[in-house]
């Protein structure tokens with residue numbers, strides 16, 4: 001099954017469910033502020049989320065069963081993907097692992113990893129269309145490093161510093177998980193003159209850090225050049241730029257997401273010229289909608305033109 005096939009109704013339904021979950025989790029929920037309301041679930045958030053979780057678990061459960069079945073047939077060709085590897089572990093009793101573990105693992109990976117990556121790519125494209133001089137510079141770099149029209153490969157990324165800078169600038173301005181995962185203070189602490197009592201829930205506003213004028217010059221301008229020749233990266237060491245979080249709960253998908261973003265954006269720029277659909281002018285496209293992942297209020301509609 002191809003979950004990115006735009007013509008598949010299952011793929012479209014899957015995307016809608018994941019997006020719906022992100023919207024739901026990102027909306028203020030009274031029960032989070034007044035725990036005694038949890039059982040009542042006044043906004044119906046828990047009820048709707050339960051249905052979505054169940055739908056996704058059934059979906060992955062079916063994929064699991066189908067694969068298990070086809071592995072039993074004599075002409076089965078192993079695809080050596082993650083599911084095959086996990087099934088191999090189960091069948092050979094290598095670790096204590098069962099269907100329930102596998103479908104929940106897939107649920108977490110797909111919910112945390114799909115909308116986040118595609119929204120970031122969408123923001124990068126929107127910024128490039130708004131800043132044609134940046135797009136042109138990126139194209140030039142790609143044309144010099146690899147053949148025009150060719151998709152880029154992992155080994156190319158190191159030779160594309162401007163593309164790397166574009167990705168960093170995108171996640172600085174548009175961190176798609178703007179408040180990270182909530183933390184709980186393990187002990188009383190004092191931060192910048194504020195008392196944080198033990199047990200408090202702490203939210204880190206990465207969106208505000210990325211736009212803080214005391215850290216970034218012209219924070220609201222898209223300027224990838226600020227990262228050229230700079231050692232700052234997104235791996236949780238530079239606290240001015242932590243779109244993937246930091247510390248023990250840092251995004252485990254960071255290496256995959258970062259690589260995928262470079263490959264996808266680089267290939268889109270190198271393979272096509274781009275224009276906006278319906279005569280929309282670039283400064284009309286950039287409207288944010290705040291949820292747990294910050295998405296564009298209107299999905300970007302851009303038309304590829306073969307180069």
Ligand code: HEM
Pocket residue numbers: 108109110112113114116117120175176177180181182243244245246247248249250251252253254256257
């Ligand atoms: C551009 C893409 C992505 C962004 C911006 C992003 C960002 C984040 C952030 C900010 C967190 C919370 C970290 C913290 O609070 O310190 C997180 C957690 C997580 N991410 Fe990502 N992520 C992305 C892609 C992915 C991918 C591709 C996967 C997996 C395939 C993934 C899996 C996870 C998981 C499982 C967690 C929860 C970790 C935990 O509970 O400890 N993410 N991500």
